[in-house]
Amino acid sequence: MISEKAVVENKEHLAEGIYGAWLKTSAAREAHPGQFVMLNTKSEAHLLGRPISICDIDRDKERLRLVWRVAGYGTDEFSRLEEGDRIELLGPLGNGFDIDSLSGAENIAVMGGGIGAPPLLGLVRQLHGTGLKNIDVYLGYRSASAGLFLADEFKELAAVHIATDDGTAGTHGTVLDALDSSGKAPDIIYACGPMPMLKGVKQYAEENLIPAYISLEERMACGVGACLGCVVKTRFKDAHSRVENARICTEGPVFAAKDVDI
Amino acid sequence: MNTAVEICGINFKNPVMNASGTFGSGMEYCGLVDLNRLGAVVTKGVAKVPWEGNPTPRVAETASGMLNAIGLQNPGIDVFIERDLEFLKNYDTNVIVNVCGHSVGEYVEVVQRLAECDNVSMLEINVSCPNVHEGGIAFGTDPGALEEITKAVKKAAKQPVIMKLSPNVTSIAEMAKAAEAAGADALSLINTITGMKIDIYKRRFLLANRTGGLSGPAIRPVAVRMVYEAAHAVKIPVIGMGGIASAEDAIEFMMAGASAVAVGMMNFHNPGIMTEIIDGIERFMQEQGIDDLAEITGIL
Numbered sequence: 001m002i003s004e005k006a007v008v009e010n011k012e013h014l015a016e017g018i019y020g021a022w023l024k025t026s027a028a029r030e031a032h033p034g035q036f037v038m039l040n041t042k043s044e045a046h047l048l049g050r051p052i053s054i055c056d057i058d059r060d061k062e063r064l065r066l067v068w069r070v071a072g073y074g075t076d077e078f079s080r081l082e083e084g085d086r087i088e089l090l091g092p093l094g095n096g097f098d099i100d101s102l103s104g105a106e107n108i109a110v111m112g113g114g115i116g117a118p119p120l121l122g123l124v125r126q127l128h129g130t131g132l133k134n135i136d137v138y139l140g141y142r143s144a145s146a147g148l149f150l151a152d153e154f155k156e157l158a159a160v161h162i163a164t165d166d167g168t169a170g171t172h173g174t175v176l177d178a179l180d181s182s183g184k185a186p187d188i189i190y191a192c193g194p195m196p197m198l199k200g201v202k203q204y205a206e207e208n209l210i211p212a213y214i215s216l217e218e219r220m221a222c223g224v225g226a227c228l229g230c231v232v233k234t235r236f237k238d239a240h241s242r243v244e245n246a247r248i249c250t251e252g253p254v255f256a257a258k259d260v261d262i
Numbered sequence: 263m264n265t266a267v268e269i270c271g272i273n274f275k276n277p278v279m280n281a282s283g284t285f286g287s288g289m290e291y292c293g294l295v296d297l298n299r300l301g302a303v304v305t306k307g308v309a310k311v312p313w314e315g316n317p318t319p320r321v322a323e324t325a326s327g328m329l330n331a332i333g334l335q336n337p338g339i340d341v342f343i344e345r346d347l348e349f350l351k352n353y354d355t356n357v358i359v360n361v362c363g364h365s366v367g368e369y370v371e372v373v374q375r376l377a378e379c380d381n382v383s384m385l386e387i388n389v390s391c392p393n394v395h396e397g398g399i400a401f402g403t404d405p406g407a408l409e410e411i412t413k414a415v416k417k418a419a420k421q422p423v424i425m426k427l428s429p430n431v432t433s434i435a436e437m438a439k440a441a442e443a444a445g446a447d448a449l450s451l452i453n454t455i456t457g458m459k460i461d462i463y464k465r466r467f468l469l470a471n472r473t474g475g476l477s478g479p480a481i482r483p484v485a486v487r488m489v490y491e492a493a494h495a496v497k498i499p500v501i502g503m504g505g506i507a508s509a510e511d512a513i514e515f516m517m518a519g520a521s522a523v524a525v526g527m528m529n530f531h532n533p534g535i536m537t538e539i540i541d542g543i544e545r546f547m548q549e550q551g552i553d554d555l556a557e558i559t560g561i562l
């Protein structure tokens with residue numbers, strides 16, 4: 001984990017309100033898919049770091065790709081970053097996706113709803129790199145007209161199934177509807193997206209008796225496990241906190257769906 | 263030039279420490295910050311048994327600050343002694359243990375357990391906890407309750423006792439005097455100021471607990487004023503905190519009467535901030551020809 005000024009290497013405008021950038025930072029050396037960073041704004045009125053997931057990792061060039069949706073003050077400021085700008089970064093934070101539990105899995109479903117898709121790109125690249133071929137990626141978007149960001153990049157690595165809220169591309173509905181219409185029966189799921197979708201994934205996994213790993217969000221202050229701001233209710237006493245609460249920034253953000261109460 | 267300060271006979275290599283609850287027990291930040299450089303590590307509030315804390319959201323950003331309603335989640339004194347205090351034995355710094363409880367008896371039990379621990383330099387008693395026997399009113403907002411708890415803790419304590427005052431009172435001088443009269447060895451202030459934030463589009467409170475404690479640079483002028491008033495009301499040393507973000511801020515608190523300072527929320531913004539403040543204090547002393555910080559402590 002390091003705290004330093006990262007340098008913006010290139011900026012992308014990927015879709016309506018969706019931006020990306022590659023940041024040059026030594027945090028890339030130890031980063032894994034599913035981990036995140038905290039980015040500071042330049043404003044003295046907005047002092048908490050903004051948690052943003054690591055979308056892709058380039059270890060050789062020591063850079064991290066981040067993709068974000070403009071949701072408020074900080075993400076709007078980031079959308080106006082330019083190449084060569086410096087930005088205060090803390091990371092990599094949290095635990096990435098557990099891919100050790102994959103052994104024996106034949107049909108892997110990776111599900112990203114909206115701005116939940118970016119952290120899954122690095123995961124799919126890693127899975128693809130290990131020679132796994134049966135990867136189906138389900139991506140949910142608002143509308144084709146707003147832009148199906150990252151979908152083409154996922155297509156280079158896996159079979160992609162699209163769902164849109166308005167039916168303008170792929171299945172009309174959510175990623176779970178897209179899974180349904182694909183006729184596939186996954187034996188493991190990795191998911192990131194809005195809470196209603198994650199609840200649906202957890203329920204699907206429980207009904208089908210398969211493991212699911214979900215990436216959670218919560219308001220954060222420190223990002224490193226010190227403030228206890230970002231907890232999620234757990235089904236067991238957490239080893240660190242000794243209560244039924246785990247820190248999303250430290251024990252997560254990725255959890256086995258069966259272990260958390262969401 | 264000497265950055266060291268002495269509080270209750272304990273030597274601090276410099277006057278800078280973290281504020282309780284913003285630095286875990288140092289463990290979470292030890293990869294980013296050299297704990298050996300700090301005047302002290304102040305641990306997160308610990309109670310007799312594990313506390314669950316409040317529902318989420320527990321934190322919210324506000325203009326130049328934040329609200330928190332963590333609800334004093336903690337693993338309980340047993341795990342704290344075994345794990346956190348054991349961890350801190352690896353470092354050459356003072357350890358100040360922050361204590362919380364729901365009743366006088368609970369505070370006293372924790373303080374008794376800590377009496378056996380030889381790497382605890384001082385105790386800091388967080389009186390901003392709801393007193394379950396008195397309708398949930400915080401111990402720290404009533405002078406009588408503050409005196410009662412101070413006396414009980416002092417009787418059980420082996421280490422010097424810092425009473426951490428709440429700013430949510432009409433007269434901080436009155437509270438400071440009550441703590442001193444009851445035997446407190448030192449005071450620390452300010453704890454967070456009770457606040458609230460509403461999401462007007464969702465028509466909801468930002469915090470699940472509705473109210474939370476405000477901290478960060480937004481509260482600094484209030485904190486400086488209260489440190490000044492408290493320090494002038496008592497003879498015991500005062501540790502100042504509330505929005506400290508630079509060496510200049512730290513020196514401002516010292517001139518107002520603080521013998522040492524604590525950095526809270528700003529650790530989240532910049533984990534290197536305490537070491538930067540220590541370096542900045544040294545630079546200030548050099549520039550201003552100050553040999554000992556006692557020369558500027560409480561000069562106003």
Ligand SMILES: Cc1cc2nc3c(=O)[nH]c(=O)nc-3n(C[C@H](O)[C@H](O)[C@H](O)COP(=O)(O)OP(=O)(O)OC[C@H]3O[C@@H](n4cnc5c(N)ncnc54)[C@H](O)[C@@H]3O)c2cc1C
Nearest residue numbers: 048050051052053068069071072073074075217218219323
């Ligand atoms: C582990 C994690 C990974 C994330 N990854 C991404 C990502 O890859 N891409 C992306 O676009 N977004 C991601 N988010 C959400 C992102 O953190 C928020 O959209 C962002 O913090 C909003 O900041 P703002 O200043 O634009 O909004 P404001 O409303 O001005 O923010 C005010 C405060 O609320 C916090 N906040 C607001 N929304 C959220 C939220 N949804 N989750 C957590 N904190 C929030 C901010 O951090 C800030 O402290 C992630 C969140 C978490 C917890």
Ligand SMILES: Cc1cc2nc3c(=O)[nH]c(=O)nc-3n(C[C@H](O)[C@H](O)[C@H](O)COP(=O)(O)O)c2cc1C
Nearest residue numbers: 281282283307330388452453477478504505526527
């Ligand atoms: C997330 C958080 C947790 C805190 N937990 C405690 C605590 O356990 N005990 C305590 O006495 N004060 C606690 N505080 C108060 C701080 O120690 C400090 O008094 C206050 O935040 C003002 O300092 P600051 O403005 O530099 O943050 C907490 C503050 C924050 C922001």
Ligand code: FES
Nearest residue numbers: 223225227228249
């Ligand atoms: S954000 Fe502070 S513990 Fe997770």
